[in-house]
Amino acid sequence: MKTTFRPLVLAAALTAVISTPTWALQPNNEPISPIPAAKVTNPAMVELGKKLWFDPRLSKSGFISCNSCHNLSMGGSDNLKTSIGHNWAEGPINSPTVLNSSMNVAQFWDGRAANLKEQAGGPIANPMEMAFTHELAVDMLNSIPGYQAEFKQVFKKDTINIDQVTDALAAFEETLVTPNSRFDKWLKGDQKALTKNELDGYKLFRDNGCVACHNGVAVGGNSFQRMGLVEPYKTDNPAEGRVAVTGADADRFNFKVPTLRNVELTYPYFHDGAADTLAEAVDTMGRIQLGKKFTPEENAKIVAFLKTLTGEQPQLTMPILPPSSDKTPRPEPFAKK
Amino acid sequence: MKTTFRPLVLAAALTAVISTPTWALQPNNEPISPIPAAKVTNPAMVELGKKLWFDPRLSKSGFISCNSCHNLSMGGSDNLKTSIGHNWAEGPINSPTVLNSSMNVAQFWDGRAANLKEQAGGPIANPMEMAFTHELAVDMLNSIPGYQAEFKQVFKKDTINIDQVTDALAAFEETLVTPNSRFDKWLKGDQKALTKNELDGYKLFRDNGCVACHNGVAVGGNSFQRMGLVEPYKTDNPAEGRVAVTGADADRFNFKVPTLRNVELTYPYFHDGAADTLAEAVDTMGRIQLGKKFTPEENAKIVAFLKTLTGEQPQLTMPILPPSSDKTPRPEPFAKK
Helix, strand or coil: CCCCCCHHHHHHHHHHHHCCHHHHHCCCCCCECCCCCCCCCCHHHHHHHHHHHCCHHHCCCCCCCHHHHCECCCCCECCCCCCEEHHHEECCCCCCCCCCHHHCCCECCCCCECCHHHHHHHHHHCCCCCCCCHHHHHHHHHCCHHHHHHHHHHHCCCCCCHHHHHHHHHHHHCCCCCCCCHHHHHHCCCHHHCCHHHHHHHHHHHHCCHHHCCCECCCCCCCEEECCCCCCCCCCCCCCECHHHHCCHHHCCEEECCCCCCCCCCCCECCCCCECCHHHHHHHHHHHHHCCCCCHHHHHHHHHHHHHHCCCCCCCECCCCCCCCCCCCCCCCCCCC | CCCCCCHHHHHHHHHHHHCCHHHHHCCCCCCECCCCCCCCCCHHHHHHHHHHHHCHHHCCCCCCCHHHHCECCCCCECCCCCCEEHHHEECCCCCCCCCCHHHCCCECCCCCECCHHHHHHHHHHCCCCCCCCHHHHHHHHHCCHHHHHHHHHHHCCCCCCHHHHHHHHHHHHHCCCCCCCHHHHHHCCCHHHCCHHHHHHHHHHHHCCHHHCCCECCCCCCCEEECCCCCCCCCCCCCCECHHHHCCHHHCCEEECCCCCCHHHCCCECCCCCECCHHHHHHHHHHHHHCCCCCHHHHHHHHHHHHHHCCCCCCCECCCCCCCCCCCCCCCCCCCC
């Protein structure tokens, strides 16, 4: 390794290694492991979760669904710096991809939700996002015969509650994995899966220390790290990261390391969405996290490697949502408060 | 027929009959004919059109796609009184369903677009809807290698233009038909496809004159008629209908008769979206168009019949959109003008 690691970086790298036992388990000793295909154990719950995922009636306006900001046609993201919420609210932070999110150590950039189920309830009730309440969402669902029947079939209860809603959403999200990227094929031994240029890019990525944080099955997502380890990260975005959850000053500007799976599709990058392109993101990361200025050639090679992390996207048949009944409260997109 | 037709209604009925030769051609002499399945002649163009349909990059914000207001999970509509557009603009009129829209005599409530191709360019450039321009939309598409290749394959040209975009969108929309509703099965001779209650509802619908306007393959969509024939329709909605296109005073409050196919899914009803339920819509229509007050029993039977018009919804695999390149202009959802 030619890179001079700063002590903080090394510490971060070691933490990552310790919390990522997969590192040592790879077939060819690489710090990244292939994504396994999703195992669907409860297809009825997954199907119900898919309906909820695409149902804008979970928002006050009847217009915003989970898929609005985590669009499964666009890498599970909205490709916006920060998202658009109820009443065109400008979101505070970049929407992370839902793809492979089951592999994250926790959910949200600051990790304030322990898992997908806990996360799923957040946006529904966030006044800047779907602007609904759990109570209203559940009332809506209970008023729809098609949902009543489907929830009953899945959960064996007569009444729908928010716990069932978030369980079903999480079950669906767990299926949103992207196996068989070209890089995974290479990891599994297919030497022809990558070009020399891409493999050079991977070696630069690995040997310059990017893998200190971006490792494991999701190439990230498994630790919190400081944004601006070597050099401060300049941004107008007020988010302070993990400190909002732990209250610990040491966690200020610590954010969950994003997965790099499908990173070609999940632009723009960083918690503030400030980097429009992979080239820019690689340049900034090298500089502020590793104290390294990649040459244009190195940068291009790393970008070429990153594009090999695009896996098979979930093939989804759009659900047909059960219609509202006469009793279903109608959405109020233009209500003044 | 027991209904006393008012002269205007009769005239309307006759016009409809004359412009709907299918009336006389039905296997069992009914004024409604079954929907044939879609014939796909150019699958590559349809597939491209599907991508465009779901692509929010055709809007200024990068957030609004065709599917936002004509949601194929919800009967091809948004189930809102009027739609939400760029910057949360309150739309002027209820979004009609895209399902079976190829059967319409013209597009939009006032028929200002002759066909689907002509319609498709409208919302993209409407400042209250997608708020983009055709030029910017085409620049965006031309900057994306995946689209470049796919357009070239379909249209055999090196450069993408708006004509190709609307051609592809229209080709996709033409596939969005909903055959094999229970009513169509009955029309084709399956006597068990309807319950007695539903069949009674159909006879009420037919024999009270609803079929004067709601006839043909789409159960509507094939003529313009005055909203408030017998009794004025009261609404705060300023739309004046067909007069906006023809300038003829006789066309004031003439609107395209909406299709009743899948009407169970396309609530709320009327050009102003004022009727939340089918019961309300049937009641209002009977009163203001036919001068008829349906009893609650009659109303319920007609509603039961209308629900048999729900056909097989298009089974769509969500497209995976080609990612933007470094050169693709980024959407500006929060730009001040």
